[in-house]
Amino acid sequence: MESEAAGAPASGEVVNSIRERTISENSLVVLLQGLQGRVTTVDLRDESTAQGRVLSVDAFMNVRLKDVLYQDRRGRRRQLQDLFITGRNVRYVHIPDDVDMMKTIQNQLDKIHRVRSFGSEGRKEFSKKSN
Amino acid sequence: MVVLKSLHPPTEGVRHQQADTTAELDGLKLGCGTLCVAETRLLWFDDSRKGFSLEYPSIGLHAISRDVCSYPQEHLYVMVNGKVGDENETEMGAADDDDDSSKEDDDEDGAITEIRFVPSDKTALESMFSAMCECQALHPDPEDDESDNDFEGEEYDVEEAGGEHGHADIPTFYTCDEGLSALTQEGQATLERLEGMLAQSVAQQYHMAGVRTEETKAEFDDGMEVDAAAMEAGQFEDADVDH
Numbered sequence: 018m019e020s021e022a023a024g025a026p027a028s029g030e031v032v033n034s035i036r037e038r039t040i041s042e043n044s045l046v047v048l049l050q051g052l053q054g055r056v057t058t059v060d061l062r063d064e065s066t067a068q069g070r071v072l073s074v075d076a077f078m079n080v081r082l083k084d085v086l087y088q089d090r091r092g093r094r095r096q097l098q099d100l101f102i103t104g105r106n107v108r109y110v111h112i113p114d115d116v117d118m119m120k121t122i123q124n125q126l127d128k129i130h131r132v133r134s135f136g137s138e139g140r141k142e143f144s145k146k147s148n
Numbered sequence: 149m150v151v152l153k154s155l156h157p158p159t160e161g162v163r164h165q166q167a168d169t170t171a172e173l174d175g176l177k178l179g180c181g182t183l184c185v186a187e188t189r190l191l192w193f194d195d196s197r198k199g200f201s202l203e204y205p206s207i208g209l210h211a212i213s214r215d216v217c218s219y220p221q222e223h224l225y226v227m228v229n230g231k232v233g234d235e236n237e238t239e240m241g242a243a244d245d246d247d248d249s250s251k252e253d254d255d256e257d258g259a260i261t262e263i264r265f266v267p268s269d270k271t272a273l274e275s276m277f278s279a280m281c282e283c284q285a286l287h288p289d290p291e292d293d294e295s296d297n298d299f300e301g302e303e304y305d306v307e308e309a310g311g312e313h314g315h316a317d318i319p320t321f322y323t324c325d326e327g328l329s330a331l332t333q334e335g336q337a338t339l340e341r342l343e344g345m346l347a348q349s350v351a352q353q354y355h356m357a358g359v360r361t362e363e364t365k366a367e368f369d370d371g372m373e374v375d376a377a378a379m380e381a382g383q384f385e386d387a388d389v390d391h
Contacts, residue, residue, distance in 0.1 A: 035330060063208070063258055077288040081281065085211070095218035097211040097225065099274075101281050105289040106208040106229070 029053030029073070031128045037076035042129050049074040049110050051121035059102060060109040064090040067100055078104030150176055150233035152198040161187035164279035168268040171199075173233060174261055183224075183265050185279040187286055190226075192265065200233050202226070204287035208260065210280050212273045224265040224276050232261040 029050040032038060041047050050073075058068040059080055069085030085097040112118060150173050164185040171178045171192045181194035190207070193199030208227040213219060267273065331339060 061208070063260060067209075075285060077285070079281075079285060087211070093218075095213065096215040098214050099277055100209060100211040101277070101284060102209045103205075103207060103284060103289075105205070 029071075029125060031125070031132050032075060034076075038129050038133070040076035042126055044076075045122075046074065046076055046078055047125040047129075048112070048118055048122050049078065049080070051125045052110070052112070052116070055113055055116070057113055058111040059107060060111070061102065062106050062108045067097075067102065069097075069100060072099075074110075075104075078107050080104070080107060080110070150178070150200075152178070152194075152200060152233065155191055155193045155197055155199050155201060157182075157184050157191055157193065157197075158186045158188060163187060163282055164275055166265075166267050166269070166272050166276055170266045172264040172266070173200075174263075183267070183276065185276065185283060187283050190280065190283070202228055202232065202263075204284050205289065206230055207280075207284060210277065210284070212277050213264075214273075219264065221266045222270045222273060224267070224273055224280070226263040226265065226280075228261040228263060229259075230261065231259050232263065 030053065031050075032041075041050060049071075052071045053073060054071065056068070056070045058066055059082065060066050065088060067082055067085050067087045069082035072081040072083050074080050080102045082100045082102070083098065085100045086094060087097050087100065088094045162184060164183075166183045166185075168180060169183045169192070170180050171183070178192075178199075179194055181192055181199060184191040184193070190202040190204065191199060192201075206229050208229050210224065210226045212222075213225045214222045216222070265276065267276065
């Protein structure tokens, strides 16, 4: 899964859970979290595949996709409106070619750090949350 | 052949319950019953309380299918690792260990069970799906070594928050959400006490400055008192505030 040198960073929302943020920032799952909104293919352990738009990926690599074309391990295809794949069952997640992986990772880490330092920037907590 | 067990549905932690739902296991229709999405397990049982239950770690995926070309009814599709309702599965009690190992074997084999839950009320599919997502997230994979290593209690240790870079970037202050979820019972009690003290001292401040108006009060009373309290307490530590 290689990407071109120049590319757009993808972006995803940061979850409101300390534990999940910590797990995410210490693993490559941040890259997957940055794919939110993108259409991609997930290969499952049982050799089935799911192609759809990434709604979210959590720290445990549970993936939510929507408008999915699912092909089971026998090759039968069907459409699924919403799909939740348990992290343990994910074998590969395809990264779209135009995604700049380093930027995506950096963006996600920045988001995590911003959320984390929110409370330390003086009286900023009294202003409207913009995250 | 599918063996159904007598079930005792949980009374607590039920995120969603859907009556009038037929279940189909690997193509075998089990009739009409109730789907119960509980935080501990997923259950389906018919009128005589016979059915099957699923452990979330064994669920590979679940989805909403509205593709009537592949299956004539809109339904909740669930793929389970291993065989459900296997006649070789023994009953509960001492057999739990056996169940676990047999499930693991099934998992290694790559055997799966395809289950379809067809509610008579198709508009309920979204809620059924969401409830399952929530419950699934409550059961992260325990075999995942990485997540255990990365999350340690010490992350909240202010002493370790030396620099701003890399893995030393540990939160020294909490946002409203974070702070509340990280509190123990003791912490909760302390927080309440501090909030009370703060409310008093803030009131005094404004009185002394003589500028407290109703608007000012509203601005600062937007439910962020918790943060203020945490900030006050936090500033006693030698935390690095200047960035």
